[in-house]
Amino acid sequence: MxxxxxxxxxxxxxxxxxxxxxxxxxxxxxxxxxxxxxxxxxxxxxxxxxxxxxxxxxxxxxxxxxxxxxxxxxxxxxxxxxxxxxxxxxxxxxxxxxxxxxxxxxxxxxxxxxxxxxxxxxxxxxxxxxxxxxxxxxxxxxxxxxxxxxxxxxxxxxxxxxxxxxxxxxxxxxxxxxxxxxxxxxxxxxxxxxxxxxxxxxxxxxxxxxxxxxxxxxxxxxxxxxxxxxxxxxxxxxxxxxxxxxxxxxxxxxxxxxxxxxxxxxxxxxxxxxxxxxxxxxxxxxxxxxxxxxxxxxxxxxxxxxxxxxTLGWFYFTAILLLQFVGFYIFRSANQQKSDFKNGKLNHLKSIKTQTGSNLLVDGWWGISQHINYLGDWLIGWSWCLPTGFQTPLTYFYVVYFASLLIHRQIRDDLKCQSKYGKDWEKYKQLVPYKIIPYIY
Incomplete structure (x- = not known):
């Protein structure tokens, strides 16, 4: 080979x-x-x-x-x-x-x-x-x-x-x-x-x-x-x-x-x-x-x-729409912040210098949880399911499936980063202990 x-x-x-x-x-x-x-x-x-x-x-x-x-x-x-x-x-x-x-x-x-x-x-x-x-x-x-x-x-x-x-x-x-x-x-x-x-x-x-x-x-x-x-x-x-x-x-x-x-x-x-x-x-x-x-x-x-x-009515229609935009804002702004940091635009944010020469961001959105963008993505999923009401659990399959998918991705990423960064990754997890949902997971 x-x-x-x-x-x-x-x-x-x-x-x-x-x-x-x-x-x-x-x-x-x-x-x-x-x-x-x-x-x-x-x-x-x-x-x-x-x-x-x-x-x-x-x-x-x-x-x-x-x-x-x-x-x-x-x-x-x-x-x-x-x-x-x-x-x-x-x-x-x-x-x-x-x-x-x-x-x-x-x-x-x-x-x-x-x-x-x-x-x-x-x-x-x-x-x-x-x-x-x-x-x-x-x-x-x-x-x-x-x-x-x-x-x-x-x-x-x-x-x-x-x-x-x-x-x-x-x-x-x-x-x-x-x-x-x-x-x-x-x-x-x-x-x-x-x-x-x-x-x-x-x-x-x-x-x-x-x-x-x-x-x-x-x-x-x-x-x-x-x-x-x-x-x-x-x-x-x-x-x-x-x-x-x-x-x-x-x-x-x-x-x-x-x-x-x-x-x-x-x-x-x-x-x-x-x-x-x-x-x-x-x-x-x-x-x-x-x-x-x-x-x-x-x-x-x-x-x-x-x-x-x-028929949802204006109150529930607006509430679900707001949930989508909250999730979308978290998802997009967190990803944009990470991209800007990698491109050297946010050097004032706190980070950990690793032995590989790269930096791990521990500030802003990325100081709240390791995968805060996943939380935004999951909230978006809820906004898709809630308009179907509560007549059947079938239409909520997506949020259950997507949660398991996001957790699996997080575990894969954790193993990959542990292998790549070693002790620096352990230090990072001490500073940012929550994986996706702050104070819960």
Whole structure:
């Protein structure tokens, strides 16, 4: 094994057992969500009727095959995925370099989330004014084919993960045209175990030409599909009821603000652990392409079911909106403060000088907790769930799941920093003892 790509010794998610459980059960959870959000099944109350859900399932292989491989749905999804990939290559944007890789090089990225978002919104507005009574067949297609689209996204993420795993063994051409050079593998995905490396991601930054598959999947097909799924629920409620409830409007408004903030600030992804450390395998492919659009849209899909409409009124509407902005302010200002400190703009803030030469910030937002930005992100999640009221615990799945995800990230970061900074990290934790929520955790 080369010095550039040392063998991975530590396995995340409890190794094969945990990664196998995630691979099997998370797709099943998405299917359960979809079946529960079927208009023919009532989700009111605290109980979930498993028999009613199971009765909706196909009874034979032919029906399952028709659901999983609906030709029209597959054509639509492939046009969506690769159409966005092509747009990402031709739309204008700024050129940025990523963090320095282990071989001393830096990858170049085209950051054009703004032009991509404008193109999508302009296209939707043009279609809305073109049709009569805002009856968009594209949005109706999404709403009417939720189960098929969910299965398609899951299968496609499996296929994409297989492709990038096999592609990681294809030699990389040297820029000077002389022979090949070694690809940079993920520090987490080079165990030699085929299944685990496929799951966690073997290659750090799989690319075809200038198309960076990982960054593209991070923010484009899944995040923007989430936006369209939400709009399809608004479209359905309006044409079914003749009006759109304030709870549906609020969920769409708050989630659109969050997802477009992510797309418009995609440059921030270049320094995230997903980009700098994690390989691109099934975990990220499934998370980006299937989990995000079909679990994060759960609130809108629930509210679109006849009988689940909720009217909040101005007081609760304003209170939930305020909660979103508090969470958003903490999240954005904390991240901005950290970025400014790294760029030498806030040298007056207190920090710890480490033996590695870097500084650990222990002032401002980052003197309150080690991951204060996670708290802001979690509060945002609560603002998405509260508009659904308290008719069912189903719509609060996101805040429970997201809390576990944030804690897992915090634990991973703690282990990474302990290994990197040693005694300096122990000193840091004494000065900033709270991990996410001040005085609680």
């Amino acid at each position: 080369s010095k550039l790509n040392p063998r991975t010794k530590h396995k995340e998610f409890n190794g094969i057992v945990g990664s196998s459980a995630i691979t099997i059960f998370l797709p099943l959870i998405l299917e359960i969500f979809q079946l529960v959000c079927n208009p023919s099944y009532s989700t009111k109350g605290l109980s979930i009727d498993i028999h009613a859900i199971l009765n909706q399932l196909p009874s034979n292989f032919e029906q399952w095959y028709d659901l999983a491989f609906d030709q029209t749905v597959w054509k639509v999804y492939l046009i969506w995925f690769f159409g966005l990939a092509i747009l990402g290559q031709i739309l204008p944007g700024k050129q940025l370099e990523g963090t320095e890789l282990r071989d001393g090089t830096k990858l170049k990225y085209t950051i054009n989330g703004i032009s991509m978002s404008i193109a999508l919104v302009v296209l939707l507005l043009a279609r809305a004014f073109q049709v009569k009574d805002f009856q968009l067949p594209e949005l109706q297609f999404i709403y009417d084919h939720q189960l098929q689209l969910t299965i398609t996204c899951i299968i496609f993420s499996f296929v994409l993960a297989i492709f990038v795993y096999v592609y990681s063994f294809v030699p990389l051409a040297n820029p000077n045209g002389l022979g090949t050079k070694e690809k940079i593998l993920s520090v987490n995905g080079n165990t030699g175990n085929v299944f685990y490396d496929w799951f966690i991601g073997r290659e750090l930054n799989p690319r075809i030409g200038t198309w960076d598959i990982k960054l593209f999947c991070e923010l484009r097909p899944g995040m923007l599909l989430w936006f369209l799924i939400n709009l399809s629920c608004v479209h359905q409620q309006y044409h079914l009821k003749g009006y759109v409830t304030d709870s549906m409007i609020l969920v769409n408004l708050l989630q659109a603000l969050y997802l477009f903030d992510g797309v418009l600030n995609e440059a921030g992804c270049l320094s995230m652990i997903d980009t700098t450390t994690d390989g691109f395998g099934f975990m990220l492919a499934f998370g980006d392409l299937a989990w995000v659009p079909w679990s994060y849209s759960l609130q809108s899909r629930y509210l679109a079911i006849p009988g689940n409409e909720i």
